[in-house]
Amino acid sequence: xxxxxxxxxxxxxxxxxxxxxxxxxILTAAEQCFAQLGFKGATMQAIADLSxxxxxxxxxxxxxKEVLYRKVIEDVCEHWLAAAHFFDETDDPAEALAxxxxxxxxxxxxxxxxxxxxxxxxxxxxxxxxxxxxxxxxPWLDQRTRKIEHWxxxxxxxxxxxxTLFYMIWATTQHxxxxxxxxYVLNDNKALSDGQFxxxxxxxxxxxxxxxxxxxETFDD
Amino acid sequence: xxxxxxxxxxxxxxxxxxxxxxxxxILTAAEQCFAQLGFKGATMQAIADLSxxxxxxxxxxxxxKEVLYRKVIEDVCEHWLAAAHFFDETDDPAEALAxxxxxxxxxxxxxxxxxxxxxxxxxxxxxxxxxxxxxxxxPWLDQRTRKIEHWxxxxxxxxxxxxTLFYMIWATTQHxxxxxxxxYVLNDNKALSDGQFxxxxxxxxxxxxxxxxxxxETFDD
DNA sequence: GTCTATAACCGGATAGAC
DNA sequence: GTCTATCCGGTTATAGAC
Numbered sequence: 480x481x482x483x484x485x486x487x488x489x490x491x492x493x494x495x496x497x498x499x500x501x502x503x504x505i506l507t508a509a510e511q512c513f514a515q516l517g518f519k520g521a522t523m524q525a526i527a528d529l530s531x532x533x534x535x536x537x538x539x540x541x542x543x544k545e546v547l548y549r550k551v552i553e554d555v556c557e558h559w560l561a562a563a564h565f566f567d568e569t570d571d572p573a574e575a576l577a578x579x580x581x582x583x584x585x586x587x588x589x590x591x592x593x594x595x596x597x598x599x600x601x602x603x604x605x606x607x608x609x610x611x612x613x614x615x616x617x618p619w620l621d622q623r624t625r626k627i628e629h630w631x632x633x634x635x636x637x638x639x640x641x642x643t644l645f646y647m648i649w650a651t652t653q654h655x656x657x658x659x660x661x662x663y664v665l666n667d668n669k670a671l672s673d674g675q676f677x678x679x680x681x682x683x684x685x686x687x688x689x690x691x692x693x694x695x696e697t698f699d700d
Numbered sequence: 701x702x703x704x705x706x707x708x709x710x711x712x713x714x715x716x717x718x719x720x721x722x723x724x725x726i727l728t729a730a731e732q733c734f735a736q737l738g739f740k741g742a743t744m745q746a747i748a749d750l751s752x753x754x755x756x757x758x759x760x761x762x763x764x765k766e767v768l769y770r771k772v773i774e775d776v777c778e779h780w781l782a783a784a785h786f787f788d789e790t791d792d793p794a795e796a797l798a799x800x801x802x803x804x805x806x807x808x809x810x811x812x813x814x815x816x817x818x819x820x821x822x823x824x825x826x827x828x829x830x831x832x833x834x835x836x837x838x839p840w841l842d843q844r845t846r847k848i849e850h851w852x853x854x855x856x857x858x859x860x861x862x863x864t865l866f867y868m869i870w871a872t873t874q875h876x877x878x879x880x881x882x883x884y885v886l887n888d889n890k891a892l893s894d895g896q897f898x899x900x901x902x903x904x905x906x907x908x909x910x911x912x913x914x915x916x917e918t919f920d921d
Numbered sequence: 922g923t924c925t926a927t928a929a930c931c932g933g934a935t936a937g938a939c
Numbered sequence: 940g941t942c943t944a945t946c947c948g949g950t951t952a953t954a955g956a957c
Contacts (some may be wrong), residue, residue, distance in 0.1 A: 515823065602816050604736060637909055662867070683864060
């Protein structure tokens with residue numbers, strides 16, 4: 480749909496930059512295609528059309544469809560971790576959880592396709608992402624689980640199972656990206672407005688915080 | 701993988717029954733294949749192998765891959781509604797929500813592939829399921845939204861947004877089916893045991909009920 | 922580095938014997 | 940009703956001109 484940044488050889492200085500730009504365009508288009516259609520369903524032709532880069536050039540930048548897919552997944556993983564650190568910015572459980580939930584909600588809103596690719600991968604049994612789950616996500620979760628257990632032992636929050644809590648946070652926040660079509664229909668065939676989304680964000684935070692015994696001053700209105 | 705119920709013509713009485721059995725086997729295999737691989741990724745050959753029925757016979761029972769897929773989706777929709785009525789079995793908000801959450805959790809555990817096909821459809825933008833969302837799910841949600849608002853006006857529960865609550869319930873319960881691979885890895889590469897699952901069920905109920913101001917006696921242990 | 926044309930392959934669907 | 944063999948369209952990937 481879009482025009483490629485430069486056709487034919489512009490040989491010389493701006494070339495590496497050109498390569499980066501094209502690579503980025505391809506990755507963005509691929510993320511969208513894979514998100515909606517799955518690995519098999521997305522075609523190189525569709526990715527080419529969407530990115531505005533000829534199909535054969537995709538194979539110039541990425542040796543195969545699978546290599547392209549793995550690169551998309553890698554980016555999504557990095558993106559996941561980007562929100563993860565919000566949990567550690569404070570030692571107050573209410574602040575940590577509210578900050579983390581807010582960050583995950585914003586991610587779902589701002590980069591829904593990343594969330595969808597992740598979901599697709601999980602549905603497929605995580606063939607590509609598996610190593611990342613073991614090597615990065617599991618250690619992250621184990622550590623935060625201990626942090627929550629510590630807060631519980633200090634009487635700062637209710638004695639809930641930390642894993643259930645995290646699964647709930649992940650599921651709920653990612654739902655706003657992954658099931659956006661369902662939300663769209665249930666919202667009278669209208670996308671959530673910024674106001675509606677902000678309200679949802681506040682509500683999700685409120686219900687979860689209150690649910691784990693942190694029902695303090697977490698609302699805005 | 702499995703052997704077909706009967707090869708060659710057994711002509712006569714048991715035939716219609718035979719047809720039903722084969723149809724059922726195909727649908728079960730198809731549900732699994734579509735859940736893991738998406739519409740395009742699942743091949744008629746794979747469905748044939750898994751059901752133990754020759755590929756050509758699939759086309760005898762279902763005229764095309766799309767017809768087969770639509771039938772799978774229909775079954776999944778019926779299944780969705782099957783849990784929906786648990787919400788209406790009582791006028792007590794805590795009982796209604798706990799019963800509904802429990803039913804949805806059990807569904808996720810007992811028929812994960814149904815949940816995955818649903819999720820896949822949503823990620824793809826719900827091309828097939830759209831009419832059902834408009835015609836059945838939206839009315840259902842609108843009605844239950846009013847019920848919750850009624851309870852809120854009676855002071856029986858906190859003034860939360862009913863939609864956010866339902867999205868949270870759907871997302872969290874379905875997470876146990878859709879993201880089972882992630883849960884598997886995070887649970888030390890072991891599937892959740894029955895005990896772990898029951899605990900998760902209780903925890904989800906507890907956090908949500910407490911979260912909306914229904915923190916009474918909802919636990920077992 | 923880029924693009925057009927094509928090779929090689931695979932999957933859905935059908936024809937036609939039994 | 941069931942199964943084997945086959946056709947045809949579509950997809951990935953590459954060869955080779957520019």
